[in-house]
Amino acid sequence: MSKKCVFVTGGAGYIGSxxxxxxxxxxxxxxxxDNFANSRHTGAGEAPALKRVEEITSKKLTFYQCDLLDAEKVNAIFDKHQIDYVIHFAAIxxxxxxxxxxxxxxxxxxIGTINLVEAMKAHNVYHMVFSSSCCVYGDPEHLPITEDHPTGNVTNVYGRTKYLIEEMLKDLTHAEPKWNIISLRYFNPVGAHPSGRIGEDPTKNFTNLMPYIAQVALGNKPHINVFGGDYNTPDGTGVRDYIHIMDLASGHVAALNKLSQEHFRYKTYNLGTGEGVSVKQLAAMFERVTGRPVPCLVQPRRLGDIVSMFANASRARQELGWTAQRSLEDMCRDMWRWQTMNPRGYQDDCDAGAAATTGQAALAKAAAVTNGVANGVSNGVSGH
Structure with a gap:
């Protein structure tokens, strides 16, 4: 039996890789x-993270630099391959x-998602796993959050795009019964592959807590800013559900298995541990694992921040056969291994790739000049 083929958007990013x-x-x-909006690339348009994925697995994948807003190119890629499933991570x-x-x-x-779905339909591909977010729930009415919790009262534009796409996909599956789509609502992915070869390498200012904590532990930042120290939580700081990136990744394979076994049009699943961890608790665990200080400076609350959020992931356990396996200690240890093995993230790979590209260009130019001289022409001037 031939292998099934999965089309992965945003494949060079943190979760995608x-x-x-x-x-x-x-x-x-x-x-x-990937269009490299959130990920590193070499001058030749290669993805260092995916090169390392191939090293880890000793298997090859196919990669294209492509933006979902380029509908023509997306369709051209679908033309080249027999796609069975789509996993849609790509988003800013x-x-x-x-x-x-x-x-x-x-x-x-x-619009990127609309282009993707139209390409899927044109090529008779109707199975998708969509990378959604717990932020579709907004400020939670009850904890832990189940999939039946109301959605839509979202506090930021990024979250509203996820909510809007969920609603769009739901409408699509109601209108056209062929579709079979799972939306995975992530909580807070952290950590790295245990090999230390791939991990989170933010291309913008540190917006996620764990990479920032790692930078403080390395001594590159003086402290972490804790926004709000007077919330109604055990230590006054915000509480989130942190999930190891490899547990999150295995949830996607479980979702593909579900799509292949059952046709339900549209379904949502929470992917989280079900345990709330405060900012100070996360920093303290990082200190314990690394032996490095992670000072916390409490700042005023930020407008729109949610006090506490953690998942009820029992639906995923019962229906996907999936549970988070790795502990908070594992998350911190694997993140630290990645950070210490790769203090500049993938930048060294990118620099090496750029140098190689420059070297190849120089060789090609030299070869062209040599060939020109051999043919009696040098720099466009006739040798006669």
Whole structure:
């Protein structure tokens, strides 16, 4: 039986690259695209993270530099491959930035998804796993949050794009019964692959807590800013559900298995541990694992921040056969291994790739000059 092929958007990103490891190890063929909005690349348009994915798995994948806003190129890639499933990660995702540039976020995230879905339909591909977010729940009415919790009262533009896409996909599956779509609502992915070869390498200012904590532990930042120390939580700081990136990645393979077994049109699943961890608790665990100080400076509350949020992931356990396996200690240890092995993230790979590209260009230029001299022409001037 031939392998099933998965088309992965945003494949070079933090979550996408770790998911590609799980997909390859589960014996899927992988075709990945990325426009490098959130990920590093070499001058030759290669993705260092995905090169390392191939090293980890000893398997090859197919990669294209492509933006979902380029509908023509997306369709051309679908023309080249027999796609069975799509996992859709591609999105710009900085909450603060989304409030400053709302049109950019709606255009990239929503229109990009429309282009993708239209390409899927044109090529008779109707199975999708959508990368959604717990922020579709807004400020939670009850904890832990189940999938039946009301959605839509979202506090930021990024979250509203995820909510809007969920509603769009739901409408699509109601109108056209062929579709079979799972939306995975992530809580807070952290950590790295245990090899230390791939991990989170933010291309913008540190908007996620764990990379910032790691920078403080390395001595590159003086302290972490804790926004709000007087919330109604055990230590006054905000509480979140942190999930190891490899557990999150395995959830996507479980979702693909579900899509292959059952046709339900549209379904949502929370992916989280079900345990709330405060900012100070996370910093203290990082200190314990690394032996490095992580000072916390309490700042005033930020407008729009949610006090506490953690998942009820029992639906995923019962229906997908999936549970988070790794502990908070594992998350911190794996993040620290990645950070200490790769203090500049993938930048060294990018620099080496750029140097190689420059070297190849120089060799090509030299060869062209040499060939020109051999043919009696040098720099466009006749040798006669």
């Amino acid at each position: 770790h998911c590609c490891v799980e997909l390859l190890q589960a014996d899927y063929d992988v075709v990945a695209i 995702k900085a909450v603060g930035e989304s409030m400053q540039f709302p049109l950019l976020y709606y255009k990239n995230n929503v």
